[in-house]
Amino acid sequence: VKLYDMNRAPNPRRVRVFLAEKGIDIPMVQIDIPSGENLAPAFTAINPRGLLPTLVLEDGTVLDETMAICRYIEAVYPDPNLFGQTPLEIAQVESWQRRCELEGMYSVGMAFRNASPFYAHRSTQGTAGQDTDQIPELVTRGKLLAERFFISLNERLGQSAYVALDRFTVADITAMITVDFARWIKVYPTPDQTDLAAWHARVSARASAKA
Amino acid sequence: VKLYDMNRAPNPRRVRVFLAEKGIDIPMVQIDIPSGENLAPAFTAINPRGLLPTLVLEDGTVLDETMAICRYIEAVYPDPNLFGQTPLEIAQVESWQRRCELEGMYSVGMAFRNASPFYAHRSTQGTAGQDTDQIPELVTRGKLLAERFFISLNERLGQSAYVALDRFTVADITAMITVDFARWIKVYPTPDQTDLAAWHARVSARASAKA
Numbered sequence: 001v002k003l004y005d006m007n008r009a010p011n012p013r014r015v016r017v018f019l020a021e022k023g024i025d026i027p028m029v030q031i032d033i034p035s036g037e038n039l040a041p042a043f044t045a046i047n048p049r050g051l052l053p054t055l056v057l058e059d060g061t062v063l064d065e066t067m068a069i070c071r072y073i074e075a076v077y078p079d080p081n082l083f084g085q086t087p088l089e090i091a092q093v094e095s096w097q098r099r100c101e102l103e104g105m106y107s108v109g110m111a112f113r114n115a116s117p118f119y120a121h122r123s124t125q126g127t128a129g130q131d132t133d134q135i136p137e138l139v140t141r142g143k144l145l146a147e148r149f150f151i152s153l154n155e156r157l158g159q160s161a162y163v164a165l166d167r168f169t170v171a172d173i174t175a176m177i178t179v180d181f182a183r184w185i186k187v188y189p190t191p192d193q194t195d196l197a198a199w200h201a202r203v204s205a206r207a208s209a210k211a
Numbered sequence: 212v213k214l215y216d217m218n219r220a221p222n223p224r225r226v227r228v229f230l231a232e233k234g235i236d237i238p239m240v241q242i243d244i245p246s247g248e249n250l251a252p253a254f255t256a257i258n259p260r261g262l263l264p265t266l267v268l269e270d271g272t273v274l275d276e277t278m279a280i281c282r283y284i285e286a287v288y289p290d291p292n293l294f295g296q297t298p299l300e301i302a303q304v305e306s307w308q309r310r311c312e313l314e315g316m317y318s319v320g321m322a323f324r325n326a327s328p329f330y331a332h333r334s335t336q337g338t339a340g341q342d343t344d345q346i347p348e349l350v351t352r353g354k355l356l357a358e359r360f361f362i363s364l365n366e367r368l369g370q371s372a373y374v375a376l377d378r379f380t381v382a383d384i385t386a387m388i389t390v391d392f393a394r395w396i397k398v399y400p401t402p403d404q405t406d407l408a409a410w411h412a413r414v415s416a417r418a419s420a421k422a
Binding site for chain 1: 272297298301310335339352
């Protein structure tokens with residue numbers, strides 16, 4: 001088993017934190033996205049999609065969707081449970097994980113990829129995003145949607161100690177990394193979002209957050 | 212249990228097909244998205260996010276992410292299995308479901324929501340998308356990404372009878388509905404995408420496809 005990783009990038013960090021919560025250590029290889037190493041032949045020979053993180057299993061199977069990798073790890077190492085156990089827990093974790101990812105992390109990514117000079121002609125990630133010029137309106141749009149996501153996340157954290165359940169789950173991993181990633185586009189929790197700030201401090205204090 | 216539905220919309224159809232594959236029949240209420248009924252107070256009182264499909268459970272719990280609803284149903288009614296059983300199957304279904312959704316359906320939706328006059332000032336869905344004007348470049352971008360997705364889906368279906376596994380799963384539901392939804396933006400499988408066409412005919416012939 002080998003994980004192709006980039007240590008500053010948010011999606012690979014989701015897998016590293018997930019592994020740390022499970023107490024699992026696996027070999028990692030660094031691939032640099034800004035310089036385009038993920039799109040160069042040496043890496044696309046391993047993963048034609050050019051995406052990180054990429055997990056290669058013993059039998060050569062390549063998994064490259066962050067959540068598919070996390071679900072694989074959860075199925076092989078069920079403890080501690082990070083995806084919910086009862087039908088309702090499973091639904092709530094999936095629901096909040098998706099909100100954090102699709103309303104939060106994707107909005108931040110939209111603003112970032114459409115602004116950073118590194119991604120001028122590949123504003124969509126991976127080989128599927130070749131020759132996708134940046135769209136400047138998406139910088140403003142991504143920031144707006146990220147700010148709106150912070151409002152609903154703060155509201156949620158006023159009602160619940162953790163994002164999806166009353167305990168730490170994969171939804172907290174996605175949400176924590178979204179808050180950290182949002183600094184790259186200069187979006188921060190506002191001073192009145194105190195429940196969001198308190199939760200963020202709490203999850204960031206876990207040993208796994210350093211992964 | 213009650214499902215808030217819109218019969219022409221792709222995401223609600225994903226849940227209806229999923230239910231049909233499980234052989235489950237539940238009461239449904241129609242809500243009209245183009246006219247904005249999903250954002251009006253009568254519906255946002257039920258689901259503040261204004262999203263469809265919305266499943267309301269007996270105890271009043273509201274689930275509104277398509278995949279969270281499907282995972283809830285899978286957990287309560289495990290047969291036939293639609294999300295995979297072994298760790299590797301689970302990962303492959305998640306991986307392909309996400310590709311079909313994020314590269315396929317979202318690209319089609321991007322082109323559609325940024326072109327249709329109904330969505331002139333709500334190009335992002337639900338209440339989180341209030342006052343999001345359309346971005347015309349996203350029509351071209353969405354079509355391009357949908358066409359690229361069809362290329363990779365056709366390639367996959369040259370190697371596998373179904374999208375994720377050698378049997379029908381939730382990934383086939385998302386992919387089939389993406390192909391049907393793409394007609395709304397005039398993107399169709401090209402004549403040389405024969406594996407995609409053959410698979411689409413096969414899944415569309417299932418009784419569940421009419422749901």
